[in-house]
Amino acid sequence: MPVQSPISSVNDFVVRFANVNGSGSASANELFARSILRHGVPVSPRNIFPSNIQGLPTWYEVRVTEAGHLGARGGVDMMVAMNPQTWDKDLASIEPGGYLFYDSTKPMPSSKFRTDITVIGVPLTAITNSTYTDPRQRQLFKNIIYLGALCALLDMDPKLIEQLIAEQYKGKEKLLSPNIHALHLGRDWALQNLKCPIGLRVKKADKVGDRIFIEGNNAAALGAVYGGATVCAWYPITPSSSLADAFGSHCKKLRHDPETGNAKYAIVQGEDELASIGIVIGASWNGARAFTATSGPGISLMQEFIGLSYFAEIPAVIMNVQRAGPSTGMPTRTQQCDILACAYASHGDTKHVLLFPEDPAEAFEFAAQAFDLAERLQTTIFVMLDLDIGMNHRLCRPLKWDDARQYDRGKVMTAEMLEDGRDFGRYLDVDGDGIPYRTYPGTHPTKGSFFTRGTSRDRYARYSEEGSVYADNMQRLVRKFETAQDMVPRPLQANAAKPTKYGVIYFGSTAPAMDEAIQLLEARGHQLDRLRIRAFPFHSSVASFIADHDFVYVVEQNRDAQLRSLIVNENGIDPVRLVPIRHYDGTPITARFIAGAIGDHQDQLQVTPLRKVKS
Amino acid sequence: MTYIAKPKFHHPGLPKNGLGYTHRDYEGKISTLCAGCGHDSITASIIEACYELSIEPHRVAKISGIGCSSKTPDYFLGNSHGFNSVHGRMPSVLTGANLANRDLIYLGVSGDGDSASIGFGQFAHSIRRGVNMTYIVENNGVYGLTKGQFSATADRGSKSKKGVMNTDNAVDLVAIALQLGASFVARSFSGDKTQLVPLIAAAIEHKGAAFIDVISPCVAFNNHAGSTKSFDYVREHNDAVNRLDVITGREPISVDYAPGTVQVVEQHDGSKIALRKIDADYDAHDRVGAMSFLTKHAAKGQIVTGLLYVDPDADDLHTHLNTVETPLNTLEAKDLCPGTPALDKINASLR
Secondary structure, eight states: OOOOOOOOEESEEEEEEEEETTSSHHHHHHHHHHHHHHTTOOEEEEEEOOSOSSSSEEEEEEEEETTOOOSBOOSEEEEEEOOGGGHHHHHHTEEEEEEEEEEOSSOOOGGGSOSSSEEEEEOHHHHHHHHOOSHHHHHHHHHHHHHHHHHHHTTOOHHHHHHHHHHHTTTOHHHHHHHHHHHHHHHHHHHHHSOSSOSEEOOOOSOOTTOEEEEHHHHHHHHHHHTTOOEEEEOOOTTTHHHHHHHHHHHHHHSBOTTTOOBSOEEEEOSSHHHHHHHHHHHHHTTOOEEEEEOHHHHHHHHHHHHHHHHHTOOEEEEEEEOBOSTTOBTTSOOOOOHHHHHTOSSSSOOOEEEOOSSHHHHHHHHHHHHHHHHHHTSEEEEEEEHHHHSSEEEEOOOOOOTTOOOOOOSBOOHHHHHTTOOOOTTOOSSSSSOOOBOOTTSOSSSSOOEEESSOBOTTSOBOOOHHHHHHHHHHHHHHHHHHHTTSOOOEEEOOSSOOSEEEEEEGGGHHHHHHHHHHHHHTTOOOEEEEEOEESOOHHHHHHHHTSSEEEEEESSTTOHHHHHHHHHHTOOGGGEEEEEOOSSSOOBHHHHHHHHHHHHHHHOOOOOOOOOO | OOOOOOOOOOOTTOOOOTTSOOGGGGBOSOOOSOTTOHHHHHHHHHHHHHHHTTOOGGGEEEEEOSSHHHHGGGGBOTTSEEEEOSTTOHHHHHHHHHHHOTTSEEEEEEEHIIIIIITHHHHHHHHHHTOSEEEEEEEOSEETTTTSEEOTTSOTTOBOTTSOBOOSOOOOHHHHHHHTTOSEEEEEETTOHHHHHHHHHHHHHSSSEEEEEEEOOOTTTSOSTTOSSSHHHHHHHEEEOEEEEEEOSSOBSOOOOOOOEEEEEEOTTSOEEEEEESSTTOOTTOHHHHHHHHHHHHHTTOEEEEEEEEOTTOOOHHHHHTBOSSOGGGOOHHHHOOHHHHHHHHHHHTO
């Protein structure tokens, strides 16, 4: 076996931290990621964590990527192995030629190491224990000490980390200097005792620009604030809880009346998901902008109300931060597995609008837009996030808002309109777009009241079980859904450099891995046009994109190729023309996976013709 | 759920209330419930109470779940918005509606299947939160629309129409409402309008979670011998602890009470209730005493009715959430959207 030379790479590598849940490592690890950003080098971090509060293994992976590839890469170039529980697995996951960073306070037998990697031991516990006596301090500063050592090993500028720490502890100066001290303890030890830097290095660049570093849940919560949500009802569930929490903390800062201190919002933690969606529907029925945040099991519980929202035509916004199902599934792992459960939620014939943000910036935009769409279309709008977007910091364009933008409150008949003698039929299609007018409760003393119900009724909201009346209403709902096609965010198409017969469709959190996969595929000689779907109902360009290609790959993060099924079903596409590429082990999809799966399929197509055999 | 329109014309000499509305202005569509249904008496009592209080009919939002009782909001206050929502989920829909516009009056109508079985949790939690509402359960101990199954409020040992004995313990919604902190708790009987009308009126005036359990016999499935929710049984076992008058500024709603001790209770909004004690030992301001009184009398097979508990200084969910006085549904982009400067700051903090 040839001797493996150590990996040498500047601004393009993956560091993974293996920690114990609840050990305070998260903030130190995040500090590491942020400090690389301050070098002007993009990073893409991911939390890989268990459904646990304390004690189980947790990982934090930082992809350092000057090229700006923000999808997960796969593989580990440097493992910061701080968890003995997972040592063997962690060690095995290091790429040949990679680096192992570990706490060398206790000697380890050589059988516990690999020969094809560089082993870097730092006696973290010994350094910590000789400096601190308080057990909690020992735990926390150990994390900062390894950060200091990494700073030396990766040739990072300590001033940039110091500055970040200073920003973090602004106003808490008591905590500032001990942290800086711990950082230098680690850095100085590494400089004095190790060969610094190693083959992996961070070099200042200018590739971050004005981008921001934010979690999708936080961005979606801000979108709800900017989109005018006043009522939030929710029930705690991973991975969506931080969305409701963030809405609360943004509202605390941004939504209190400066004079009275009163809140221009109401947040209720429901007793369950049924109550949460019930509160949302009650508030929306009464003219407020309301939303809930949930995940798969919550969606299952909300089904009956979602059908009511569809049939009685009441706006609602559901932020679904998807996790791996079915059932409890893998609560802390990512998937795009609720596509069909949301698109056709509830019993009877239903169809619902889904929005698929690719990153936090789009999560912000789509969350705000969802309220306009919900009120315009008078139905439930799902914002389909997932754990990968929702709970990880992602580098994305700054959030933008047009101050001239007004909320689209949809077709609401006012007291003046009623007074003018306008004919009010709650389910009357006056404009031919399938969207009727509604009135808010309390609008007018004698005109415009109606009885909202989940039972069949006529155009004037009068109870009816007449077949023709029922069918008339159901057909109007189809017309309304057709109207929605042109209101929701359109798919974005990007064509290959050379004309090609093949295309790829993808959506949501797959986007960054897809962008990178296209480059990998081009390098293998495969050209693909691509279409990123951003909403359901599908715009007509989805069908034409498929028609324009011999066949199209549909890349998604679930077992059953749910988006593909939805496309086949809604557009009457021959399933043979849509090749499913499915990733569903709960980890975020990678460019390597996509390029591998599509590349292999493409290779098989390029069959060299046999020479004609002479008889 | 009727499609039969009620004629609008009425006698020109019908009395009018303070706002110039007649009784007819508080009516709804024609009931499709069975002839003699207790629920129709409750509907009539709601109409009477709203008329007496001179409420503008369109300022009430009527919200219900699913079942016979939940159909009734169609039969009163025809100029109000009504919402016949999902089985057992009236409380959450009402909570949301209330959050959106604190200026309307919220009338939640539910049944025993709706509130004591499928929606038991929602009933409990809306009470816990102190939603400003009048929550009426039209309690007949039976599932009517599905033909006579026991509900969770059916007493243990009572018999169904088919002669089956109920072996499960009953849920006493009043006891639970007291325990969960409802600030107005009453029980009444659909056959006793003189008691019921002022209770509904007082509950509407009350700021906070007001709960009324109204025993309302089901003439089709639960009005036989052996039932503890029949007209005869409830009349025989009714133990009224007090009678109310709601003082509307003009005259008391009803005057046909036997004389007794009168105590005037002023509620938070200034409205007044004249409470006439029938049971001298009963104190309607003592939550713990009320719970104990109810338990003792229930053990004796008595159905305690009247205003069982009131906290005249109660507050509500909006107070707890410190929401603005302006209804949330009237706030616009200029009130709600922090705009670009705030977003720029947020962006800057994320670099």
